[in-house]
């Protein structure tokens with residue numbers, strides 16, 4: 001096979017280099033296309049566009065493969081801690097025991113959020129969506145933590161990893177009208193988050209190891225997913241040399257949409273609506289098949305996984321284990337398993353590859369862990385943070401140019417201004 005593709009445009013023929021990735025993925029390099037031909041490409045939603053060469057995450061949507069830095073998601077979810085995976089993503093290799101201890105200790109040294117940031121936080125309305133609060137707080141960090149004079153981003157990376165769980169739990173406490181909890185650095189990353197979420201001045205919270213292990217797994221499964229919408233946003237914003245905080249804050253906003261991270265919240269809201277309507281899952285399965293019903297089954301199918309989402313397989317087992325270990329018997333979760341069983345056995349869904357995805361099961365586990373629905377997307381953001389950081393760092397290390405897509409203009413052709421009294 002030749003290492004270039006040939007393109008003919010009228011009587012002009014040009015050769016475009018072919019790039020091959022380490023997993024034999026192929027791409028046609030069109031960097032010189034416009035200069036040599038005057039043409040650009042159109043690819044709405046960038047479905048066929050590789051925005052970068054990346055060494056972080058490999059994903060094969062046909063085979064259902066997901067690997068971080070070469071390690072399978074199945075193995076990492078089974079054996080690693082979230083901070084180990086964060087280190088792997090950000091620095092490229094699994095940490096030694098010494099590197100891990102230094103990483104964990106530096107994070108612990110920075111878990112406290114500047115008290116003046118609380119004043120900003122206190123101005124948000126009680127019913128504010130925690131994703132809006134989180135993105136604003138992360139953006140505000142650029143004003144409070146100006147960084148290392150050497151220009152290194154190391155300290156900002158540690159600060160983000162350390163403070164994000166604290167700020168996330170503040171937004172929840174605010175919505176409850178409860179005082180915030182401060183970090184307890186004798187706890188591990190996941191247990192510390194749970195303690196800040198659920199401890200009350202009148203009732204100390206005992207971290208359940210089942211809950212903490214499930215959270216660890218969920219965060220690992222969400223830690224990176226190559227060039228998805230929020231990650232592409234982080235890289236694009238960062239390509240203008242905006243700060244790490246500004247870039248991550250933009251990523252949080254991109255994640256908040258119901259077509260991206262907001263989907264896990266939509267899943268539980270859909271299940272609650274079905275329950276409120278009598279819990280007739282067969283009726284909703286029929287509505288999902290009827291294009292005119294206006295009903296959309298949330299949490300089924302995926303843009304890049306064509307056969308199954310490997311994260312969903314792991315998370316489904318974790319969901320079953322958590323529900324059994326915690327002895328949970330929730331009618332909404334019963335509706336979820338009925339929908340899941342119906343969709344997996346129904347020819348309509350099977351033919352269209354509409355299998356439950358990671359958002360379907362993550363919503364179920366978060367609910368079982370007692371995490372309120374509008375915090376689900378925040379949980380996704382905490383998990384995705386090391387992936388965003390790693391991708392931002394890679395973009396900078398590669399000295400990638402500022403992102404600047406072009407367009408095909410389809411508006412009015414030149415015309416003359418007409419004064420208002422003559423229009």
Ligand code: MLT
Pocket residue numbers: 224225228229260303304
């Ligand atoms: C993700 O994990 O970012 C989502 O599954 C969305 C995506 O990859 O497009």
